[in-house]
Amino acid sequence: MLKTALVLGGTGLVGKTLVEQLCRDHRYQTITCLVRKPLSKDFFSGNINKIEPIVVDFESLEDYQGYFGCQHIYVCLGTTIKKAGSKSAFRKVDFEYVHVAAQLARAQRAGSFVWISSVGASAKSNNFYLRVKGELENAIIGMSGLNNASAVRPSLLLGERKEMRPAEKLASALSPFLSPLLHGRLIKYKPVQAADVAAQMIRLQVF
Template identity: 60%
Template sequence: MAVLKSALILGASGLVGQNLLRLLLLDPRYESVTCLVRRPLGRQHYQDPDNKLRPVVIDFDNLDEYQGYFSVDHVYCCLGTTLKKAGDISAFRKVDFEYVHVAAQLARAQRAGGFVWISSVGANAKSKNYYLRVKGELENAIMRMPQLPNAAAVRPGVLIGERANDDRPLERVGASIMQLLKPLLVGRLKKYRAVYPHQVAREMMRHQTF
C-alpha cells in the first residue's frame, strides 16, 4: 500500500497556486495540505472532501519563524509578483527572490522530500531584463544549495487566465498574442507557448517523488 504524502504550499491564492491547491486536495496520494498565506483562504472556492486543508496565516517577512511547517514530503512555492505590482525593484526582489530562497533554506533544514518553485521561461542570471535576471539568480542560488534533494524549477511562459483583483492588461494581451503564434512555436520554440495555470500546477506535481 502506498504511503500517503504531506504537502506545503506557499502562494496558494495566486493563479497557479489556486489550481495547484485544487489538484492536491483531490489527489488521493496526499493526506494533508498546509497553506501558508497572507490572509485567510476562501474555503468556499475549494473542494476538500477529505478535510486535508490546513491554512495558516503568516507574516512572510518573518518566514523563518514558521520553519516547523516545512517538515513535509513536498514543498510547492508559487510565490511571485510583478515589478508593476511590487512598486519598485527592491520590493519585487523581496518576493521573487528572498521569500523563495528562504523557503528553500527552510525546506532543506526540515529535510523536506522535494522543493519545486515557479521560475520563468528565459530565466538567466546574466539577462539584461531585470525580471528574468532575478529569476535566473534564484535558480542558481537554489540549485547550488547543498543537501536539498529533488529541487526543481518550473519555467512557464505567459499565463492564460483571469486574476482576481489583479489588473495586468499587458499580460493578457501578451497571452492572446502567444495563443495566435502557438502554431509557429514548435521544436525549440515550444517552451515559449502561453500556458494555462493548471498545466503549470500539474508540471510542478510531476517533479515530486511519490
C-alpha cells in the same frame, strides 16, 4: 504511504489551481497553505478537508519553520515590479522569500522542493525580472543538502486571474493565432495554462 504537502503562494493563479489539484490527488493526506490573510471557506474547491491554511508573516518565515518538515514543498510565490512598487520590493518576494523557503526546507529535511521560475531565466540577463529568476535558480540548485529541488519555467500564464496583467491579457487573446507558429526551439515560449503548470509541478515531485 500518503504524502503531506506545503504550499506557499496558494492564492495566486497557479497556486490556487495547484492546491485544488492536490486536493483531488489521492496520494496526499494534507495540504498546508501558508497565506498572508484568512481565506473564505469557499476559496478552494475540491476536498477542502485536506487543506490547513496558516496565516503567516512572510517577513518572518523562520518562525514557521516547523511546517517545512513535510514531504513535498511547492512555492508559487511571485509578483510584478508594478504591483510590488519597486525593484527591491519585487526581489524580496520573488527571490528572498523563495530562497528562505528553500533554506528552511533543507533545514527540516523536506523530501522535495519545487518552485516557479520563468522561461528565459538567466543570471546574466539584461532583463531585471529574468535576471532575478536566474539568480534564484542558481542559488537554490547550488544549495547543498536540499533534496530534489526542481524549477518549472513557464512562459506567459493563461487562466482566470482577479487582476489580469496586460501582457497576459494580450497573450490570451493572441494565443490561438500565435501558438501554432511556435514550434521547435520556440515551443517553450507558448503561453501556458496555469493548470498545466500546476500539473507539471506535481509531476516533478518524488513519490
